[in-house]
Each structure stands twice: as structure tokens, then as C-alpha cells.
Amino acid sequence: MYRKELFVYEGDRPVRAVIRNYREEDFEGLIEVQQECFPPPFPSELWWNREQLSNHVNLFPEGALCVEIDGRIAGSMTGLLTEYHVNDPDHTWEDVTDNGYIRNHNPQGNTLYVVDIAVRPAYRKLGLGKWLMFAMYDVVVHLGLERLLGGGRMPGYGSKAEEMSAEQYVEAVLNGSLKDPVLSFLLRCGRMPVKVVPGYLEDEQSRNYGTLMEWRNPCLTV
Known part of the structure; x- marks a missing residue:
């Protein structure tokens, strides 16, 4: 199981953080994270529920991570294993994650697929999202x-959709002429774009597009 202690910085002040696997006793805190990260009008039925969280810790506990600050859960990241190849057809977030229930987790899979990453707004200046990714x-x-x-949202695309295609938008982010809150964050974490997928998730800001982005295991030759 996973546990890492580290210091993150709030301005010039070091703050102790712990990254570890989440457990059943953490469920209420994890749901609170969802509520703070996705407030109304985001539909409350799309927040994590206890059945989903139970599946995460029972089916693939290695992929159920949270970060604590002063004993309080400040963020979480969840994954599952799947078999993926670069020539596979496009997929949706709902299909590949079983709508967050991960009952399709494949213990023999070759790829860790990101289901979700979220950090409470009050802690976002501490760089916790990057540490969860690492x-x-x-x-x-x-x-x-x-x-x-995992598929990254591209929430800045909605305001540019009349000017360029989704692929052109991603290229503009890559060449530095545009910034996107999600894609730029993933690039800073070392993720590399694979392809743009239409209809990846219901997200008006992204015009329902997602950008598949990967991090290759540097210890393997793939």
C-alpha cells in the first residue's frame, strides 16, 4: 500500500502533507471534496457515492489515493486498470470507468486509467494535484x-469553438498561444497528448471533447 509524507508550500510556509490510500472511514471526507469541487448547478447525483467508493477500495485499492493536510482530506485521485492499445477505437469516460463504479477493472490490464482527480478549492495553491499525479x-x-x-477536459475550448477545431485548440495550447486550465495542468505534470476524442463526456465548456493524455513508464520500453 502507498504512503508518502512531504512538505508543500503555502507561500513561503512549509505545510506537511500525507498521500496515502483512502479507506472506508474516509468516505465522508471524499464526498465533501466532491461537493466543494463540483458545487451546484453541477448535479449532486454525479458526486461520488458510497457504492462507488467501496468499489474503488475493494477492486483496486492501489489506485485509490488521497492527500491529507492536518488530518483533513484535501484531495483525491482514483484509477483503474484497463487493457489499452494505441489503435483502439475512441471511448467515453462513462464506458471506460463504468461511470465511476470501476466494475470493469481488469487486474491484468497494461494501463492505469485515471477515473478522477479533485482538490478542495482552499488547498489548490499548494500544488496537491501535481503531487497526487506523481x-x-x-x-x-x-x-x-x-x-x-486519462481524458483531460478542455474547458477553454467552448469560447474558441467558433474559431477553431478541437484539434487546433489543443495544438494552440501545445505551442503556447493559448492556455487551458486542465490541459496546461496535465502538461505541467508530464502528461503527453495522444488524441482528441469527440463525445468523451457531457461537458458544455469542452463541447463534449476530451484529450487523451498519457505518461509512459520510463522503466519499460513500449
């Missing part, structure tokens, strides 16, 4: 997987 990279290496993969 922790999940550790899981990829430890399990000898080929890659970490």
Missing part, C-alpha cells in the same frame, strides 16, 4: 504497467 506515476512503475492514461 504518486499515481509511482503506482504505474511499481505495478510494471505501460502507462498512465
